[in-house]
Amino acid sequence: MSTSPLDLPADHPYGPHHLPYGAVARDGDEPWLAVRVGDSALDLASATRGTPWAEALAGPVLNPFLDLGPAAWSALRSWLQARLAEKEGRERLAPHVHPLEELVSHLPVAVADYVDFYAGEHHATNVGRIFRPDGEPLTPNWKHLPIGYHGRSSTVVVSGTDVVRPRGQRKGKDDPAPVFGPSVRLDIEAELAFVVGGATALGTSVPVDQAADHLFGVALFNDWSARDVQAWEYVPLGPFLGKSFASSMGAWITPLAALEKARVPLPGQDPEPLPYLRGRAEHLFGLDLTMEVRLNGTLVARPPYRAMYWSPTQMLAHLTVNGASLRSGDVFASGTVSGAEPHERGSLLELTWNGTRPLTLDDGSTRTFLEDGDTVTITATAPGPGGSVLRLAEVTGTVLPSP
Structure with missing residues (x-):
C-alpha cells in the first residue's frame, strides 16, 4: 500500500495532469506558493531551489512567475510532471509536501486589474x-x-x-x-x-x-x-x-x-x-x-x-x-x-x-x-x-x- 501522498492513481482529479497553483499558509503565518498534488500542497519555493524559476516563486503571489511568460510556465509544469512520474523524483519532492487540511488558502495572485x-x-x-x-x-x-x-x-x-x-x-x-x-x-x-x-x-x-x-x-x-x-x-x-x-x-x-x-x-x-x-x-x-x-x-x-x-x-x-x-x-x-x-x-x-x-x-x-x-x-x-x-x-x- 502506498504511504506517500504523491503516489496517486492516474485518474485522480488533482493528479500530475492537473497541478493547480495556489497560495497557502499555516493559520497566522505568511502565505507561500504551492502546487496542489492530491490532497497535499507542494511548497514551490523549497522544491524548486536552484532552478531558473525559484526566485519568481519565492513570494506569496504568482505575479513574478506570471511575468516570466508561457515558456517558463510550460517548463516548470514539465519539470514537476517529470519528477512526479518517477519514484525517485517523488521521493525528492516528498519533504516539501504538506497536508492541505493543515493549511489556510489565500488569493494566489495580487489582482492588478x-x-x-x-x-x-x-x-x-x-x-x-x-x-x-x-x-x-x-x-x-x-x-x-x-x-x-x-x-x-x-x-x-x-x-x-x-x-x-x-x-x-x-x-x-x-x-x-x-x-x-x-x-x-x-x-x-x-x-x-x-x-x-x-x-x-x-x-x-x-x-x-x-x-x-x-x-x-x-x-x-x-x-x-x-x-x-x-x-x-x-x-x-x-x-x-x-x-x-x-x-x-x-x-x-x-x-x-x-x-x-x-x-x-x-x-x-x-x-x-x-x-x-x-x-x-x-x-x-x-x-x-x-x-x-x-x-x-x-x-x-x-x-x-x-x-x-x-x-x-x-x-x-x-x-x-x-x-x-x-x-x-x-x-x-x-x-x-x-x-x-x-x-x-x-x-x-x-x-x-x-x-x-x-x-x-x-x-x-x-x-x-x-x-x-x-x-x-x-x-x-x-x-x-x-x-x-x-x-x-x-x-x-x-x-x-x-x-
Missing part, C-alpha cells in the same frame, strides 16, 4: 427577456463584440471569504423616490475567471492569435450582484456599486495547459466578427466545463461553460484593442455561464425569473434571492487526458447581514 464580460448568449437572452419582454432579447451590439465592464480589483476575494450584504440606493417601480439600505435582491453569477500573465505596453494590442500566450490559467468565480442597486444605477453607464462590493475566486488556479482535452469549438458566431476578433481555428475555443451551483447544499443549477459564445482569446483581444495595457495578475471573468435549459442557468435572476418562480431547497425553504446566512458553492469538472477528470477548486461564500 479586473474586467467582467457578458459572454454567455443564453444568459444575455434570458436577461433581455426578463427586462425587455416586448423587444429583442439581445441588444444590437451583442453579437459584434464581447460586452464587459471594468470592475474593482481590490474586492476580488479568495473562496471562503464571507460576503457582507451591500447597501446602496434602490428604487422599485412603485416607489415614489429612491431609498437607501441593504440590498434585498442579492444574487450570484457562476463564472469562470482567466488569470493573465505578461505585460504589454500602453498603446499596443494583443491579437487573437497571440492572446493564448497571456492566458495562464482559470479559476471558478462568483460575481455577487445586488440586482436592486444595479437596476437603479446602471443607466447610462452600467454596473458600479451593485457589483463592486465582492467577487469570489477559487483558491487554486488551473493552468490552461491542463485543459487541452477540454477544448471544444465555439457554438458558432453569426454574423462573422470584425477582423480583429478573428483568428486561426485553434485559437478560437470554448471549454467543456460543467459547473454545479449549490445553495445551502441544494443543487440548483448545472451551467455548461461550453455554451459560451465568445472565446477567451477574443475577450482578451477586445480588452486590449483600444491600446489598454496588460499587467501580470490581471483577471477577466466570462460573465454568467448559462445553458439552454432552465436547470442550466447560472444566476438566481434567471433561475427564479426575477423572483417570480421561487426555488425550493432541500430543507423545504424557498428562495428568490439570497438571505442572510445563505452559503453558495460553485464546483466544476472538466475532461482530462486518458479519460481522467479534472476538478476545479470550488468557490464558496456565505452572506453576512449588512452592518
Whole structure:
C-alpha cells in the first residue's frame, strides 16, 4: 500500500495532469506558493531551489512567475510532471509536501486589474427577456463584440471569504423616490475567471492569435450582484456599486495547459466578427466545463461553460484593442455561464425569473434571492487526458447581514 501522498492513481482529479497553483499558509503565518498534488500542497519555493524559476516563486503571489511568460510556465509544469512520474523524483519532492487540511488558502495572485464580460448568449437572452419582454432579447451590439465592464480589483476575494450584504440606493417601480439600505435582491453569477500573465505596453494590442500566450490559467468565480442597486444605477453607464462590493475566486488556479482535452469549438458566431476578433481555428475555443451551483447544499443549477459564445482569446483581444495595457495578475471573468435549459442557468435572476418562480431547497425553504446566512458553492469538472477528470477548486461564500 502506498504511504506517500504523491503516489496517486492516474485518474485522480488533482493528479500530475492537473497541478493547480495556489497560495497557502499555516493559520497566522505568511502565505507561500504551492502546487496542489492530491490532497497535499507542494511548497514551490523549497522544491524548486536552484532552478531558473525559484526566485519568481519565492513570494506569496504568482505575479513574478506570471511575468516570466508561457515558456517558463510550460517548463516548470514539465519539470514537476517529470519528477512526479518517477519514484525517485517523488521521493525528492516528498519533504516539501504538506497536508492541505493543515493549511489556510489565500488569493494566489495580487489582482492588478479586473474586467467582467457578458459572454454567455443564453444568459444575455434570458436577461433581455426578463427586462425587455416586448423587444429583442439581445441588444444590437451583442453579437459584434464581447460586452464587459471594468470592475474593482481590490474586492476580488479568495473562496471562503464571507460576503457582507451591500447597501446602496434602490428604487422599485412603485416607489415614489429612491431609498437607501441593504440590498434585498442579492444574487450570484457562476463564472469562470482567466488569470493573465505578461505585460504589454500602453498603446499596443494583443491579437487573437497571440492572446493564448497571456492566458495562464482559470479559476471558478462568483460575481455577487445586488440586482436592486444595479437596476437603479446602471443607466447610462452600467454596473458600479451593485457589483463592486465582492467577487469570489477559487483558491487554486488551473493552468490552461491542463485543459487541452477540454477544448471544444465555439457554438458558432453569426454574423462573422470584425477582423480583429478573428483568428486561426485553434485559437478560437470554448471549454467543456460543467459547473454545479449549490445553495445551502441544494443543487440548483448545472451551467455548461461550453455554451459560451465568445472565446477567451477574443475577450482578451477586445480588452486590449483600444491600446489598454496588460499587467501580470490581471483577471477577466466570462460573465454568467448559462445553458439552454432552465436547470442550466447560472444566476438566481434567471433561475427564479426575477423572483417570480421561487426555488425550493432541500430543507423545504424557498428562495428568490439570497438571505442572510445563505452559503453558495460553485464546483466544476472538466475532461482530462486518458479519460481522467479534472476538478476545479470550488468557490464558496456565505452572506453576512449588512452592518
